[in-house]
Amino acid sequence: MTQRILTERMEAHRADSHTFERYEATGGYTALRKGLLEMGAEKIAGEVKASNIRGRGGANFPAGVKWGFLGPARPAYLVINGDESEPGTFKDRQLLERDPHQLVEGVILTSFSLGVHHAFIYIRGEYPKPARRLQRAVDAAYAKGYLGGDILGSGFDLDVTVHLGAGAYICGEESALLNSLEGKRGEPRLKPPFPAVEGLYAKPTIVNNIETISNIPWIVNNGGLAYASIGPEKSAGTRMLSLSGHVNNPGNYEIVMGMSWRELIYNIGGGIPGGRELKAWIPGGSSAPWFVPEHHLDTPVTIDDVGDRGSMLGSGAVIVMDDSTDVIAAAHRIVRFYEHESCGQCTPCREGTSWLERIFNRILTGRGRPEDIDLLLDVSDGISPGLAWPPVMTTICPLGPSATAPVVSLMQYFRDEVEARIAAEVVHG
């Protein structure tokens, strides 16, 4: 089932959905008036809580509950996480390029509700075009008096700063993002204290994903209950899924959760190209354990159904692999990503990801040893003891454990391929 909340305007007005004129002509900034002039801060927060919207950045934490944790100290800050870097994920890029005002309106409403007077939007450095679109939207909002002082005569002041990252996946982790925004190395912080209590400049800070906040204008206009009534109870609302890999129709799809993976991959994704067979897929970004057709095609696409089966819907990135895929090379490619992106603070992650990469490399270059399978699992166990899901943490953040997911999935479903490769001493490629 599809229902458009976030993508309605960009689908209906392909040429100019990103402009201020089109945004206002299609109902944009009406929620701002309603929120600031009629509802007030507490009522907005109440509607967001009632909507049951769960954060779309990967952790799926209920946004309304998160807002409720905001500590009493002031000033407080709102930081929008647009560091979209989880391999397979490209939804926020589309929301920024095609409907930046939707985000800006969400930022103003959220800031007003939280009592925040300075919001930051952190965009990954490799997104200059989306950042340009967003900056123009912010400039237009200032010019129209929707940002700056005494917005719409409400007495509410808000400044928005667009901040560009510089190429570090780890800055998608919210406390690393805050360090980065403070002009430091993007290293995750020990928690507690959580950002809601001590965040940016050690002040109470709410960090929300771009997609999450882009939903706020609709929720304010239509009510939290209307949003909560879309889709399954615990996976309310629509959800942007990014499909990539071996599907006929890759792209972003705004879906109502609850459909099966079969429907998503074969109907929405158009099936596997070239008449090939599905071998495996990653349901929620490269950090997520893999799913396979024998067990998971009829699993519903919801946060909890995916979680109950040992993986996660994460950032909504679905990566599909057909039967021609060298799954050992694919697992290596994912491990290599985490090895490159490890910030180096915690020994299990820094050393572990590096060892995993080297052992995979050995196998792929025909120098694998039979004991390498156990060694890969042992190193993974050193990063995340017990190899459970959700992972046990020995590290400050989940990056290290993320690198173990492809290793565990590979051995769980394709161990025979790994054994055969090691025995054959074949050089990859």
Place this chain on the structure above:
Amino acid sequence: MKEVTPSPVELDAIADWSDDSRRLAAEILGKYPDRRSAVMPLLYVSMIENGYVSPEGMKAVGLLTGLTGAQVQAVASFYTMYKREAVGEYLVSVCTSISCFLADADDVLAAVEDETGVPDGETGGDGKFTVEHIECNGGCGGAPVVLVNYEMVEGVTPEKARELVRWLRDGGPEVISTDEMQQLFGGRRSFDWAVKEPEGSFLPVPAFGPYGSAREVK
């Protein structure tokens, strides 16, 4: 936003910067409640000035933000987009992360290396090209993707990648536009891009308005 007037000491630190960059520095400092937060955008401005993050650039950024050169270097060295050695006129980055890998991005990287004559991770002797493989850049729906000076083109085949390199070498475009490259060398895209973007990059710095590196495409 508040206007920030840099002090005489700070102005001295960036005396050799262009008027545009000095104006930008003041604008950037006004965007944050704490000066230290300006380190990252100012490092980009220093790259515009020097072509890379030079020791002098880091010192200047330190003086503007109240940090030591070592503190600035600690930040600069953390992020892959701050290049601490001179890069070529065109920085060609090929994504080889999982979704692009599944779309044979390794062949695209090999084609770029071969056509430029520059191996992955290096800069050619004539200073024209720097070639690098990069991790996921959010173009997974249009994989494989290539970036030139951080402007993305999606759905690139090895042959189109060679054409792209020849176009850069022989045509020498001043401003790199993602839409122009997509039209000439691109294939499948992650999503409909709608209207063309008027601006592009002219340096290996992300062409983002407030950093002053975005230029109108002629």
